[in-house]
Amino acid sequence: MTTTYGQFCPVAMASEVLTERWTPLVVRELLCGSTRFNDLRRGVPLMSPALLSKRLKTLERVGVVDHVGSEYHLTEAGRELWPVIESMGIWGQRWARGDVIAKHFDASLLMWDIHRNVDTAALPDRRVVVHFHLRGSSDGKSHFWLVLEPSAVDLCLTDPGHDVDVEVAGHVETMIDYWMGRRDLLGAVKAGDLAIAGPRLLVRELPTWFTRSPFAPVPLPVGA
Incomplete structure (x- = not known):
């Protein structure tokens, strides 16, 4: 299965990092202040520990997260994602509310x-x-x-x-x-x-x- 869109477009390249399942929610939790693995898990309770670890390693590899000791911290690149996540939340609150079942x-x-x-x-x-x-x-x-x-x-x-x-x-x-x-x-x-x-x-x-x-x-x- 391909892991790249094969395009130089910045939207495509950002999507390769950010649109894997669960990744936006992991970034959301980091932006909300969670730094330890167990706290991150509580913010994404349906995500398996193995997959969370995998997503964090990917975010670390692409420069969005620093892993220091037992804590995960957003880099400058990660902190710059705040308006992206905020915009997703605003859109979801305004337009996707009817899907809350x-x-x-x-x-x-x-x-x-x-x-x-x-x-x-x-x-x-x-x-x-x-x-x-x-x-x-x-x-x-x-x-x-x-x-x-x-x-x-x-x-x-x-x-x-x-x-x-x-x-x-x-x-x-x-x-x-x-x-x-x-x-x-x-x-x-x-x-x-x-x-x-x-x-x-x-x-x-x-x-x-x-x-x-x-x-x-x-x-x-x-x-x-």
Whole structure:
């Protein structure tokens, strides 16, 4: 099977590097700040470790990634891919939204995204634990614990043993709609699609702790 388009066109040459399956998502994860192999895996949970390793080696070979010790860092060439990935995301948010079906409702990926977009400056000055019970995930996982502290944010897939301050329960689709800017969190609660339980002050403040997807503000096409 050919691995080249056989063209000098820069679009063709860039495509040889960037359009292999999973590669844009690996670059996305690197641009989002993941540097360790296991963190990269959590951002692309359906990708096998062997294939991730292969794609990283390719990106290293073509000068997009530096592998230093146990970490992967984008080179200048890799960092320059940000507007490319951003443009793909903007296009997908605006035009490909209708293709989000049940097989795309991955709660683990959603919670991974949410955990790395916590606004630590808005958190209380003590540890707060939020337990999410999200039904309907395509990966079969439903329980997640966010351990929130001003100095660190951890996502746990098993009970970390701390007292839970806030409980959030609902269908993963509701939380994805919130994350992608299609729904308001408290609006989902009022509609009965999401339940949030805990001390009144924490429940009221909870929406301020999380930013949303960077693509959430992208406007829809007229008439959509």
